[in-house]
Amino acid sequence: KAGVTQTPRYLIKTRGQQVTLSCSPISGHRSVSWYQQTPGQGLQFLFEYFSETQRNKGNFPGRFSGRQFSNSRSEMNVSTLELGDSALYLCASSPVLRNYGYTFGSGTRLTVV
Amino acid sequence: AQRVTQPEKLLSVFKGAPVELKCNYSYSGSPELFWYVQYSRQRLQLLLRHISRESIKGFTADLNKGETSFHLKKPFAQEEDSAMYYCALTSRGSARQLTFGSGTQLTVLP
Numbered sequence: 001k002a003g004v005t006q007t008p009r010y011l012i013k014t015r016g017q018q019v020t021l022s023c024s025p026i027s028g029h030r031s032v033s034w035y036q037q038t039p040g041q042g043l044q045f046l047f048e049y050f051s052e053t054q055r056n057k058g059n060f061p062g063r064f065s066g067r068q069f070s071n072s073r074s075e076m077n078v079s080t081l082e083l084g085d086s087a088l089y090l091c092a093s094s095p096v097l098r099n100y101g102y103t104f105g106s107g108t109r110l111t112v113v
Numbered sequence: 114a115q116r117v118t119q120p121e122k123l124l125s126v127f128k129g130a131p132v133e134l135k136c137n138y139s140y141s142g143s144p145e146l147f148w149y150v151q152y153s154r155q156r157l158q159l160l161l162r163h164i165s166r167e168s169i170k171g172f173t174a175d176l177n178k179g180e181t182s183f184h185l186k187k188p189f190a191q192e193e194d195s196a197m198y199y200c201a202l203t204s205r206g207s208a209r210q211l212t213f214g215s216g217t218q219l220t221v222l223p
Binding site: 003 | 147149156157158159162199210211212213214215216
């Protein structure tokens with residue numbers, strides 16, 4: 001069974017640019033959540049999608065957005081990048097209705113210069 | 114608001130010694146609690162969750178609602194247990210999100 005796949009693994013962007021990250025959940029998982037991991041703030045929840053609808057959103061500015069497609073794949077977008085957006089972005093999938101713990105991807109390491 | 118506190122950033126024990134990683138939480142409802150582990154150069158993975166009451170790799174954790182704690186324990190630590198451990202809490206219901214603690218780096222010394 002394939003795990004959660006995130007692409008790309010690494011990204012370097014310049015301040016002011018925008019970036020799109022992709023996540024393919026485990027087959028059969030309909031919920032996809034995104035987390036930001038930084039040394040200073042730790043793991044912080046960004047948002048969760050289920051059935052192509054955003055179900056919950058963390059405390060991040062509107063520059064952070066996402067979407068989910070009918071095949072449950074998800075993308076997150078960050079516009080007008082700032083240096084502080086440099087982080088590891090983790091995607092996690094879950095069957096959601098069965099109250100399981102999440103399965104995480106390896107993450108996308110974003111560096112903003 | 115929900116919060117998870119892991120008071121120890123670093124914890125070192127000798128191989129064969131008991132280990133306890135502390136986790137305290139604050140949440141007004143009835144939470145679901147987890148322990149996640151991240152070994153060096155590996156992805157974050159679920160270690161155990163309180164509702165299943167299972168033991169994984171010799172680790173157990175008991176939910177103490179009176180003390181709002183969910184400490185992770187193992188009677189005899191092994192070197193391969195060295196990793197970063199995160200306690201996490203999620204609300205029940207449809208609006209689920211994981212709130213993580215800041216993590217404890219466990220080092221098991223030979």
